[in-house]
Amino acid sequence: MYYMDARNISKPQWTSAGLLGLLRASLPPTDRARAVASHANPPPERLDxxxxxxxxxxxxxxxxxxxxxxxxxxxxxxxxxxxxxxxxxxxxxxxxxxxxxxxxx
Missing domain, CATH: 1.10.287 (Helix Hairpins)
Known part of the structure; x- marks a missing residue:
């Protein structure tokens, strides 16, 4: 019994924030991020x-x-x-x- 309890505790506890962070890291950069990173043609600022x-x-x-x-x-x-x-x-x-x-x- 004790062995089973110890084994269950060691399971990773995934949170939605952790999973979403992993998914975002695996996505390619957006067009805006690429434009800002390259400084070639940055997007215009937001208008008031x-x-x-x-x-x-x-x-x-x-x-x-x-x-x-x-x-x-x-x-x-x-x-x-x-x-x-x-x-x-x-x-x-x-x-x-x-x-x-x-x-x-």
């Missing part, structure tokens, strides 16, 4: 909501020149800009609320 709104207005200007798809692209970009701005406002409000709570005695 104001920059996306500017790009949307540029696409809206293209629709005046007869580009039929430009209006829908502009609307989609404006929606993304609005959602990012709302998310940023929620994050700032939450941070302010946490700060206020920490100041309470």
């Amino acid at each position: 909501s104001d920059q996306i709104a500017e790009v949307a207005s540029a696409w809206r200007d293209r629709s005046s020149f007869g580009d039929l798809g430009a209006e829908s692209v502009a609307q989609a970009l404006e929606m993304v800009a609005r959602r990012r701005a709302e998310k940023q406002n929620r994050i700032q409000a939450m941070g302010k609320r946490l700060t206020d709570l920490m100041r309470l005695p």
Whole structure:
């Protein structure tokens, strides 16, 4: 009986984090990782909501020149800009609320 108990304890205990780490290590690098590693043509930085709104207005200007798809692209970009701005406002409000709570005695 004791031998069987000792044998069961020595079994490896796999966790999901350990298995996922092994799987990720075996995957080839992504295109972004390769581009950053080679420094040949790094991907552009993420745009904030104001920059996306500017790009949307540029696409809206293209629709005046007869580009039929430009209006829908502009609307989609404006929606993304609005959602990012709302998310940023929620994050700032939450941070302010946490700060206020920490100041309470």
